[in-house]
Amino acid sequence: MDDRKPIKPGLKLALELGPIAAFFIAYLMLREHVFTIAGRDYDGFVLATAGFIPLILLTTGLLWRLTGHVSKMQVATAVLVVVFGGLTVWLNDERFFKMKPTIIYALFAGVLGVGLLRGQSYLQFVMEEMVPMQRAGWMILTRRLTGFFAGLAVLNEVIWRTMSTDMWVNFKTFGLTIAIFLFFMTQGKLFEKYGIEASKKDGV
Structure with missing residues (x-):
């Protein structure tokens, strides 16, 4: 329920x-x-x-x-x-808070990666009701998102360790948000190819 x-x-x-x-x-x-x-x-x-x-x-x-x-x-x-x-x-010490995005995205990438090694898409378990899609589509999206999260973790480490606090705050506020938005915007063809219409999902 x-x-x-x-x-x-x-x-x-x-x-x-x-x-x-x-x-x-x-x-x-x-x-x-x-x-x-x-x-x-x-x-x-x-x-x-x-x-x-x-x-x-x-x-x-x-x-x-x-x-x-x-x-x-x-x-x-x-x-x-x-x-x-x-x-x-x-x-x-501001370094701890700057490390937070690294830990978050590395954690997400790790969890999704473990699922992939087990032949599963943990992302599907969380989002299937919101985005009905075939299993093959979920596996592709999960692989892409795992790599994306891993890339964000590395990028955050590079920025906070090599650039100014102003640059990191701008990256955290705008860069990460825009990057996530653009990632899902570029998955349109995947959703179109593997998406399941609500009527089909309900057996109508």
Whole structure:
């Protein structure tokens, strides 16, 4: 039984991307400042990260409250934000938060890769109801997405280790979002070739 509740697409998008936009704005406002709290100096990046942690938990909770469902990907992201964001604030070291996307995408690539080695598409288990498609199509999409996630993990490592914090924040806010959007936009022919019409899926 599916207990999911309908939610307006605009509201869902706002809850998913809102924390990222808020982090970006907070960073722009605070990046030139250093704040002394309890005898320790914190730069704007660390404080923006501190605000991002409760915000991602709040929006994830609201999504669950409004829809009755939160994806495993969203849960994993929230957990890693708390862990690596918390380490960033606690140790006053921005490197931990910058590593977070690497861990997330490497984790996703690893999980999908394990499924492929077992001859399965874990992606199909998660998204089949939203995107009805033949098994062959799911296997192709899973292989492509595994490589894509692995590439994003490597790219994040290269950018945060070799470029400025400003460049990394822009990459995290815009680059990753645009890359994921473009990836799925380029899979149109795959969905068209292997897609299953709703009528056929229901046996009509």
